[in-house]
Amino acid sequence: MRRYRLLLSIELSHEYYEAGRPRGLQLMPSDETAAFLDRHGVIVKPLGDRLALVIEEGALAGLWQERLQGTHPRQLRFRLRAALPELLLCTDTAALPQRLAPDGASAGSLVPVASLAAVVSLRRDPGLLVEIDLPLVTADIADPAQWAQVPERTYRVSLPARRTVWKYLLLGDWPAPAIRLVDLQGEVQFGEPEQELLPDGAAAWAIRSLSAIRLQEQGRQRFQLRTGSELAERVLVQRLPVAAPSGLRYESVRDVPTAVSEIFINR
Incomplete structure (x- = not known):
């Protein structure tokens, strides 16, 4: 009876989505890595917000024999792409590094790695969010017997949500300029209309x-639109809608190009 084991897995999360569970992310091995894994019978299993590599235990010895690529430890490369246009709008792509890799031998969260090659590849593929390099065998493994006994490695990639200036556009008959926008939670301040x-x-x-x-x-957020003085205020809109990714625009704010989310309110 064949026995299989989990070689490694990569977990994805995104600040924008409820509970961090992203939709529309596509994580797959590069062509070179895919060919290597296929040659050794490694099964690549996309599982929603997780990608798992599964291998038959009897094939581990063959993988160990190819743990080096030339004189360097073999790296497995994965490419994380945005399969939905919404993801490019709600992700802070400017904050993403070109490439991620583990920090030392242990699994866990991945850290940025500077790479000119990654910069070039990203420019050629605008849907590519980040590339991930993972070692086939970590540096702390000395022999195949030890490798066969190590627990599965789980790596985590967390994508940052985009942050924008929220710009409410009031159309129709409003008692301006005697209106103001208030954050009931007291966290955000707004300018004058x-x-x-x-x-x-x-x-x-x-x-x-x-x-x-x-x-x-x-x-x-609980933003409210009011009119009148602080002593005699009247609520115009009890709770304003929040920004959506589709409202993303760029405009100059104090001579600096700034990401702005436009939210239209009609009356």
Whole structure:
């Protein structure tokens, strides 16, 4: 009876999604790594937010024989891509390194690795988020008997959500400029309303957050639109909608190109 074991796995999470469970991420080995794994009968199993490599125990000896690539430890390369356009909008791609690799021999979270080759490959493939290099055999393993006894290695990749200035655009008849936007949780401050002309010629009142806010699939923010003085205020909108990835735009804020999320409110 054949016996199989888990060689390693890579777990994915994303700040934008509820409970961190991402959708639309595609993690697969590079062509070279895929050919190597296939030659040794390693099964590559995508499992939602996790990728697992499974091998028959009898094939471990063959893998051990090829633990080196020339004079260097063999690396397995994986490519993490955005299969949904939404992912490129809600991910802070500027904060992503070109390549990730383990920090030492132990499994766990991966750390950035600078690489010119990775920069070039990313420019050629705009859907590629990051490349991941993992050792076939970690440096602390001395012989095949020890390798056969080590527990499975689990590596974790956490993607950061994009942070943007939230810009509420009020269309229609509003009692401006005597309106203000309030965060009921007291975490975010907003600027004064400013008149703005939209590309289609329509006039709107724009209110921007004074700091960047993290995009979330199910935002917990409680922003409220009010009018009047602090002693005699009236609520115009009890709870404003939160920003969506599709509202991403870029504009100059104090002469600095800034990611802005536009949110339209009609009246």
